[in-house]
C-alpha cells in the first residue's frame with residue numbers, strides 16, 4: 001500500500017514538472033447497456049483526477065442525451081457542435097467546472113461531423129491540440145450501445161473504460177462492445193469498471209468473468225479498473241445536480257471512485273497520437 005502511495009506521489013510530481021511536451025491521455029467512457037453510471041463516473045473520476053493534481057478536460061459526446069451539464073448544474077451557452085460547425089471558438093464552448101475540471105457540453109450538430117470540410121477540420125484540430133497541451137487527461141463521456149455514433153468514438157479512442165453493473169444483461173452487453181473494439185481497434189486498451197456493486201466479491205467476480213471470456217474467445221486482455229459500490233448518496237447528488245464526490249466525499253461511492261482514479265494514474269498510458277489524431281480518425285471513418 002505504501003509502495004502505491006509513493007508511486008502516485010512520484011508520478012504527480014514528475015507530471016507537474018512536464019512542460020507542455022506531452023499528449024493528453026484520451027479516455028472514452030462507454031457501456032453496452034444504458035443507465036449503468038457512465039456520466040456519474042465520467043464526472044466524478046474527472047474530479048478525482050483533478051484532486052490528484054491532474055489537468056482534466058471533460059467532454060460530453062453523448063449526442064442524444066447530453067447530460068454532463070445537468071449533472072453539474074451548469075447551463076451551457078454553447079456546445080461542441082457549435083465549435084465544429086465553425087459558429088464558435090473553442091474558448092466559447094469550454095466551461096470551468098468543479099475542482100478546476102474544464103467541461104465541454106455535448107449537443108446536436110456533431111451529427112454532421114462527416115460533412116466537415118478539411119480546412120475547417122484543420123482549424124478545429126489546431127485549437128484542440130492547443131487545449132491538449134493544457135490537459136493531462138481528456139475524458140469523453142459517450143452514449144451507450146453499439147450505434148454508429150458511439151462506435152466512431154470508440155474506434156478512435158486509445159483508452160476505453162467499459163462500465164457495467166453486475167447484472168447478466170449488462171455484462172453481456174459490455175462483452176458485445178468489447179468484442180467490437182477488440183476486432184476493429186485492437187491497439188486500444190480496455191479497462192473494466194463495475195458500478196453499483198454490493199460487495200467487493202461481487203465486483204471482483206464480474207471483472208474476473210469478463211477478463212476470462214475476453215481472453216478465451218477474443219484473445220484480448222482487459223485491465224481491471226475496479227468497482228464502485230452501490231450508494232444511495234449517488235442518486236441524491238444527481239437530484240441536487242452536484243457530483244457525489246463533492247456532496248458526499250466520505251461516502252463509499254466517493255472512496256471507490258477515488259481508488260479508480262488512483263489506479264488509472266498508475267496504469268501505463270497507451271501511447272497514441274493525442275487529440276489531433278483522435279479527431280482525424282473520428283472524422284475519417
Ligand SMILES: Nc1ncnc2c1ncn2[C@@H]1O[C@H](COP(=O)(O)OP(=O)(O)OP(=O)(O)O)[C@@H](O)[C@H]1O
Nearest residue numbers: 034035036037038039040144196229230231234235
Ligand atoms: N454507484 C451508484 N450507486 C447508486 N446509484 C447509482 C450509482 N451510479 C449511478 N447510479 C444511478 O444510476 C442512474 C444512471 O446513472 P448515469 O446517468 O451516470 O448513467 P449513464 O450510464 O450515463 O446513463 P445513460 O446511458 O443514459 O447515459 C442515476 O440516476 C444514478 O443516480
Ligand SMILES: [Mg+2]
Nearest residue numbers: 038039062067
Ligand atoms: Mg450518461
